[in-house]
Amino acid sequence: MSIPSLFVSHGAPSVILDPSPVHTFLDKLSETVERPSAILAVSAHWETPTPHVSNATKPETIYDFSGFPAALYKMTYPAPGAPELAEQTAALLEGAGLGPVVSEPRGLDHGAWVPLLMGYPEADIPVTQLSIQSARDPAWHYQLGEALRPLRDDGVLILASGNLTHNLREFRGHAIDAEPEEWARAFDEWASWAIAEDRVEDLLNYRSRAPEAVRNHPTDEHLLPLFVAMGAGSPGVSGRHLHKSYTYGVLAMDAFAFS
Numbered sequence: 559m560s561i562p563s564l565f566v567s568h569g570a571p572s573v574i575l576d577p578s579p580v581h582t583f584l585d586k587l588s589e590t591v592e593r594p595s596a597i598l599a600v601s602a603h604w605e606t607p608t609p610h611v612s613n614a615t616k617p618e619t620i621y622d623f624s625g626f627p628a629a630l631y632k633m634t635y636p637a638p639g640a641p642e643l644a645e646q647t648a649a650l651l652e653g654a655g656l657g658p659v660v661s662e663p664r665g666l667d668h669g670a671w672v673p674l675l676m677g678y679p680e681a682d683i684p685v686t687q688l689s690i691q692s693a694r695d696p697a698w699h700y701q702l703g704e705a706l707r708p709l710r711d712d713g714v715l716i717l718a719s720g721n722l723t724h725n726l727r728e729f730r731g732h733a734i735d736a737e738p739e740e741w742a743r744a745f746d747e748w749a750s751w752a753i754a755e756d757r758v759e760d761l762l763n764y765r766s767r768a769p770e771a772v773r774n775h776p777t778d779e780h781l782l783p784l785f786v787a788m789g790a791g792s793p794g795v796s797g798r799h800l801h802k803s804y805t806y807g808v809l810a811m812d813a814f815a816f817s
């Protein structure tokens with residue numbers, strides 16, 4: 559059973575509380591793929607100089623945010639860890655020359671547990687998390703995905719979590735259902751078509767080729783998980799658009815599957 563890799567835009571942690579189109583989509587996330595044997599989460603919120611993978615047997619829920627409603631801090635995601643998957647992940651990356659990989663018993667940050675709690679609320683699928691390297695470029699993360707591709711044949715869901723657009727300096731003052739800013743829409747449309755047309759080179763060089771790239775991504779980290787999901791997909795097969803919406807006028811909440 560080969561499972562597509564997924565990229566989801568996780569938005570603000572409060573996406574789990576606030577009604578919105580992306581909330582509805584994430585609530586049905588499990589319907590987009592067959593039930594996985596385990597989940598490898600790749601979140602924009604774990605940044606390390608070299609790849610790190612969590613070998614925790616019982617990953618804790620990390621509240622890596624502040625100033626949000628109290629209800630969020632009472633939520634937990636008590637899924638079992640996946641130390642064997644962590645070991646397999648490390649071996650694949652090191653075999654591809656992308657190591658050494660550091661293993662450590664880390665919990666799940668909100669980029670991982672928020673979409674997981676919405677999509678797999680039973681918390682009964684083993685899960686581990688892999689870090690991103692924000693000092694490395696999209697091509698590096700695409701290579702990470704390529705190395706991890708065999709996991710899909712073992713029924714592992716590679717769940718990459720970031721945001722298709724992410725400029726929090728433009729975030730304040732917008733209602734959750736505000737119409738998207740034109741500069742956010744321009745980047746979103748460009749990226750969506752590039753994925754649909756399998757324009758890998760354009761996407762890897764998005765900072766120089768995409769409209770309003772720097773305004774939408776002052777830093778790379780929230781788009782880097784996309785390239786992991788892309789790399790894990792089958793070569794020459796275009797990504798499939800699963801969801802499209804905006805929150806707060808500046809956050810494109812798109813999701814894609816790569817099979």
